[in-house]
Amino acid sequence: MIKFLTKGLLRDRSRSLFPVLVITLTVALVVFAIGFMRGTMNSLFLDTAVILTGHEKIVTRAYNEESQLMPNDLALLDVGQLIHDLNQNYPDFFWSPRITFAGLLDVPDEDRETRSQGPVIAFGIDFLSDGSRQVEIWELERSIVSGNLPENRDDALISSKLADQLNIKAGESVTFIGSTMDNAFTTCNFNVSGTFNLRKGQTDKQMMLVDLSGARFALDMDDAASAIFGFTHSLYYDDEVAVALRTDYNNTKSGSIVQRLRNEQSEETLSYMNGWNRISKKEQESLTKQRTNGLNDNKMYNNAEEWGELSVEDPGIFSPFMLALRDGNQMGTMVDISGAMLAIMGGIFLVVVMVVLWNMGLMNGLRRYGEVGLRLAMGESKGQVYRSMISEAVIIGLTGTVIGTGIGLALTYYVQENGIDYTKGIEALSNSSMVMPNIFYAQVTPDLFYIGFIPGVLATVFGTMLAGRAIYKREMAQLFKELET
């Protein structure tokens, strides 16, 4: 039957070619439009993620409370081990340490006296490790204005705005003046390997980028980091996945580290008791847990208000704590608004397209009014005619949708890889404080593989079904009269 219907469709091109073309174009448009909207929203998030939040960010609980102050004295320790564990437990993300610090940048003259000086916000990023994707996600190769990317620990990239302000050129030496993670005064020389312009308004006004190793040396932060940033391999932010991962990490991994740190503190405190070494290891463990649980149950950790001097400093504040992108300042609202906007825009677009295809199905059905009458007159049952029309609509819808989805996905993938460059337009906004991407990328997501079937197949079939209702309204006795006219 399907073969028969397909042959009929192929031979009568007025019934197949035009509808398939319309469905193909419409579905391709739907797939690309939704993919482009998703990608554009993701590009906006990615800029924030790269500079500030990551798709996931791990900091200590204490750092999180004072993050505005960039308190590197509260930084993560044993970062190598933490990253090893994260790579093993969460392989869908790649994890990279980051040090964020601020201070003064001092430019010496020929006598090594201060020539110029200005405030700087610096990022220690893992540029030099094998397999690091930081140069790629920062789009540094495209952003370099002069000089080269950092190749050594002592190399630094200075934003072109800061370089102009301090009159620095690539190849010169500058001195960073700031504080170590112990809050001690520190000075460290960096060679300016190049200057860059992120083309994101005022974001990089006072920015300096150095390799993680250089930042660690300058701030005395061996195997420490302000934060660990996590990104999906595709760089696409999926809020549900990110939130689920964050919740899992904080409830299991982070929670167990808090417990371990508290137990270590309890054990150390109890070890000063007389006779501690005379009791068995098992009893020691039991007492340790009792103390930790007692302090926790009675809310005695960091609770000077209620407990005064009896309050105990919680070692758990130095445990790693994961934040999803939506947990950053107002980012949750942004994620929700963008999700709602996408749903509304996508929904409206889908409805409009469905109406068009529905209408096409309807018109196709009505156009064949005479043919249907003839078939009924020849003895085909109403049900048979109705079913055959729907089957034809399914075949046309499926064909158009598959081709349209293929074209839409190919187009989306092309724009995902190459992007559409809006640099000139964005540069016109360079005086604003908005962080805007210069190149908008589309994003191929799993739902794009089936979203086209809603308008492509369903709308076409519904249109045909609606048109086909007329078949049942026709009176056999009137049929020949109708055909005569």
Next chain:
Amino acid sequence: MKKKLLFSVLSLSFVFGQNDMSVQDIIKAMDDNLNAKSRILTSKMVVHGRRSTRTIESQNWIVGTDYAFTEYLSPPREAGTKMLKLGAKLWTYSPQTDRVIQISGHMLRQSVMGSDMSYNDMMEDRPLLELYDAKLEGSVEIDGRDHWIMLLEAKEKGLSYPKRRAWIDKEYLLPMKEELYAKSGKLLKTASMDGIKKVQGRWFPTRFIFKDELKRNSKGTEWIIGEIQFDTDIPESRFDKGRLRK
């Protein structure tokens, strides 16, 4: 009210009668104990951080209140770092960068080597008598020793601590405990001293403890004096800016 006033006067006369010293005398004696024509000392600063404890050793040459030269001896990262104070100016030299940097403005409020002391604390070592008006608040016995409680209020603007309260040992004439306040009355730092010894005819502490009360969970910084010599001749060349790089 009159009774109160009479009681206060009697109390004060009792205090002064006992020690035969005016408020000014006490402050001056305190300044004399703590300051000298010159000092050479080695010291150890033990910084108790929230997560670790660091010890920094240094050698200091000080003349009056205007000239001071410090060379850090350990740990290795700090060894060779030097600091020079000439009047109201402060420079630091780091061998890693081979740069002499003047510390000024907001940097003076930064902590010295991560301790609870700021560069301003180091700079403001002029005699208390010059900087503050003192008022006796009373007497108290601490650990079996008599102390005066003195409230000092700044005579001039711009001091780091416009108000301070000191507990002064009546025998040692040293501020055994001090509370340092902002103009608003907020407690900024506390300082105490112990291990008092007689060195070259004056009482001098061998350990100071500073605590920055604005730092959450601060555990304080101990400044332990090793060797100290008073009124020794220090050549002027010691305070030459060029000496920082040597």
